[in-house]
Amino acid sequence: MKDYAGEAHTVKTTITASTDEAAQYIRDGHLTVFPTETVYGLGADALNADAVKEIFRAKSRPSDNPLIVHVADREGVEAVARSITPAADALLEAFAPGPITLVLPVAERVPRDVTAGLDTVGVRIPSLPLAQEFLQACDTPVAAPSANRSGRPSPTTWRAAYEDLVGRVPCILRGGRTDAGIESTVVDVTSDVPTVLRPGAVSLERLREVVPNIEMVADDSDVPKSPGTKHRHYAPDAKVIIVDDPGEADAGAVHGYIGVDKPAVPAAFAKVYVAPSVEAYGRELFHFLRECDGLGCRAVFAQSVPENGLGRAVMDRLRRAASR
Structure with missing residues (x-):
């Protein structure tokens, strides 16, 4: 103890x-x-x-x-x-x-x-x-x-x-x-x-x-039956920006990148995580966002994934984290 x-x-x-x-x-x-x-x-x-x-x-x-x-x-x-x-x-x-x-x-x-x-x-x-x-x-x-x-x-x-x-x-x-x-x-x-x-x-x-x-569910209710569906959730201090392609991510010493595809110059980011699978993406997402905050990142670029299987949950969390 x-x-x-x-x-x-x-x-x-x-x-x-x-x-x-x-x-x-x-x-x-x-x-x-x-x-x-x-x-x-x-x-x-x-x-x-x-x-x-x-x-x-x-x-x-x-x-x-x-x-x-x-x-x-x-x-x-x-x-x-x-x-x-x-x-x-x-x-x-x-x-x-x-x-x-x-x-x-x-x-x-x-x-x-x-x-x-x-x-x-x-x-x-x-x-x-x-x-x-x-x-x-x-x-x-x-x-x-x-x-x-x-x-x-x-x-x-x-x-x-x-x-x-x-x-x-x-x-x-x-x-x-x-x-x-x-x-x-x-x-x-x-x-x-x-x-x-x-x-x-x-x-x-x-x-x-x-x-x-x-x-x-068709859309979020004003009286939600589930946590994580009405109020802003999952957001780090850094701004989360969803991109479809790694090439859309702005490299920089105060930026992070997470996705399933590798960015052109990984070393240009403060922190990078390239997930070997959507399952790994989901497993690492919250931990990665917190690590980026620890490094003082101002923005985290997150690659979108197809909304099937676990990808549906990953995209739900990303959209809520990106909402301001």
Whole structure:
């Protein structure tokens, strides 16, 4: 265990590798940052309204942005959802534990602070063994958005979460770099036609292999059922500029470049990442954006990819990061 404290901060932030120690903070009504296979989450007891409110304060998160509840197993899903539809059953069987969030009718016991006042709740079962161990130790559903300041790129390392939240949270559970590097896919299964509200680590094509009539949401609602769809998200300090071809990227000592094709003169950029696949692009995207901020980059040029498979989620994140 290692403790960090800063003069400008109000909360002592403890870094620990112990899931029992991290879970004790949750059981005591406090916040804990913890890893999942997608990104790091900022957790609180989902059944404790006062604890949930602390998530919004720590992140400076708008209160109309619903949270996802993380549970260890199917029994946990049943504890926070009023009912589970046949489509939800099929998706749980195929993809859970894993990077999929299902929007279901919310149980009465879940505070409406979690759902932003909606009568639905997003719930998922992480697959990362460390997350599973942590959630089992918590012995309660854990509400958790990504562990970053609101609007920033999601953290894929505990150090990235620490940079954003030191002094704002009492505990960070130290794990490794996340595997997916991009958030879960959110699927609304409350109607006859299930709808993908947020593309993520499970592609639409894979979902349709299990539930063929799943559709993409037509547009963003003013009252979103999913996080990551209404407010500005995923944006670094640097300006993100989407380009179709590397030749459109302006090389420079204060510019970064990320894409699947190599720029003409990589050495002319402050930082370059050429992804060997779209999957690698998604895995590295948030980490790369944060690294560019660390180098003081003023702009990051990001190459577009076809919007199929994981490319749909990559482009969703890029467009939101590029919006100002």
